[in-house]
Every structure is written in structure tokens, then in C-alpha cells.
Amino acid sequence: MRRTKLLWRWRSNPLRRPSDILEARIILMAVLLLLAGGLTAGIATGRAAGDTLREQRQSRMATTAVLVDDAPDRSADAAYRTGDDKVSVTVRWQDRNGSARVGTTRVEPDRPAGTKITVWVDEHGRLTARPPGPVTSVIEAALVATVAAIGWSSLVLCVVYGMHLRLEHRRAQQWEREWAAIDPRWGPRRT
Template identity: 40%
Template structure:
């Protein structure tokens, strides 16, 4: 019995009622559309974004390759005496490219490394230095976070648009009530009974 009353109260805009206005029906459709888009659209946007991010990370793992390189210049333990909180700093390295030529460039290396020490650098498909691609686990976490953010962003935008539409309907209803009151109010006078 209580559940039936709750459902009736929840769906009052859909029931036939002599006091129901056209704006109430419009508002009911807006609420239904907003919640449908928030739930379905948010999930779809999250899944599409996560899938696209995962594809990008998989492509990075396929295109990038690790190569052994030699550090040319020693890197001091603390750079400029200020603790940056990072254990890596730019250093000059030399490596052999896939075509057999020797190349030189700058990449992040561990602080305190001595000249001549071996380091691993990552090369793109053209043989240039690039960053290490995320592992499969890191990529899955990052894709999940990006998907969640995309889903929440879409849901927030849809919810905001629905709130603005409902606010405009409410303003319209208040203006109609003001006009009706301006018509009926003066006839009442100061006596109520």
C-alpha cells in the first residue's frame, strides 16, 4: 500500500489531473530525458573514451621500442641544490639507431648516474627519442579514469542543461501565476469571508 502511494506520488505529472498544466507534462518529459541521457549517455561516453584511450596506449606500446644507450655526461645527485622531488633529470645519451647510425639526444636519466653508464631509452618508429609507453596495467587504469571523467562530464553537462530547462519552465509558471493573480486578486478585496 505504501509503495503504491509512493509510485503514484512519484509519477504525478503523468497522471490525468484537472490541475495538471502543459508545463508539468513538458517538465516530466525533460526529467525523463535528462535521466535517460545521464545514465545511458554517461555509460556510453565512458566506454567509448576508455576504449579509445586503451587503443592509443596499445598503439604506443607497439610502436615504441627500448634501446640500450650510454650516458655521455655525468648527472649530479642534486641538481642546483634544490630538491625537486624527482629522482630523474635530463641527461645526454648516445645510442645506435635501427639503421646503424649513432645518434645523440637528451632524455630523463636517474640522478647520480656517472658518464659511461648504461641506460634504457625508448625510440619511436622513426628512431627518435620518446617517452616510455604505459604498461598494460597503467594503461588500463588511465583508460578507466579517462572514461569515468568523460562519463561524469557528459552527465554533468546534461544534468546542467536539464536544470536550466526546468528553471525556465518554473520562471514561466511563476509569470503565469502572477498574471492570473493580477486578474483575480483585486476582486477579493480585504475580506475573506
């Protein structure tokens, strides 16, 4: 019974409308697009994200910097808090060419000037965030791939649902036209 209900649009039936056949073909196409497109979108996006994260790990390097000023305590930097316990401070470091560079980074509060810290720089010697580790990169790439696959699937399902609503509207209009043509033949109504 259940199998018959699922495949009723494919059966040869005199009551089957052309819109039923069209809807069955749309559903079949949607299933193929969901499987192939969702998988392709997920894999392609996951690989691109993985490549970007791998490039970040390779292009960023740790270097030693020195605090130029004393790091303020937490209350002095309360207006600029980012949710962590660190404060902004000016640091100096040397880039790959040996040139002195100065920038601002976040460190633990109450550190005196001259304290050595580790900072991350890009290939141009600019301060940057620490690159994600290999495990974090895999997790982030997998999450991006999952979101891409879900996004593609949602798009396909929304289009199919819109087509279904349009076909239902057409079938209702067709039913009303046919009913209006047949109803007068049955004679006057008794109330």
C-alpha cells in the same frame, strides 16, 4: 504514497499544467540521455584511450644508450628538479637504421660517462617516455571512460536544471498574472 509522488506529473489531473507535462517529458528524456549517452560516451572514450595506449606500447621500444657526460650530483641540477631524484644528462644511442643519435634524458645522479642505460624511443628513433604497461593502460582507459561518462551526465543534468528553472520562472509569472486578474474581484482589502 511515494510512488504517487514520483508519478504525479503523469496522472490525469485537472490541476496539471502544460508545463508540468513538458517537465515530465524533459525528465524522461534526460533519464534516457543519461543512461544511453553516458554509457556510449564512456565506452567510446575508454576504447579510444585504450587504443592510443596500446599503440604507444607497440610503437615504442627499449634500447641501450650511453652517457656522453658524467651525470651531475643532485645539488648541481636542483634548479631543474621535477620532483624525482633524477638529473638531466646527454646520452647517445643508435636508431633502427644504425645511425647515432644524441639526446637528453633523466638518470640517477653521480653516474660516470660511458655508463649504459635503457632508454625508450619511438618509431622515428626519438627519445620518448616509457609506455604504460597493460594494467596501467586498462586503469587509465577506465578512468578516462569514467570521466567522459561523468562529464556527459553533468552536461545533461545542467541542461535539465536550466530548463527546470526556466519552467519555474514561467509558472511564477503565470501565477502572478492569474493572481492579478483574480485579486480585484475579491473586493477591497481591509487593513
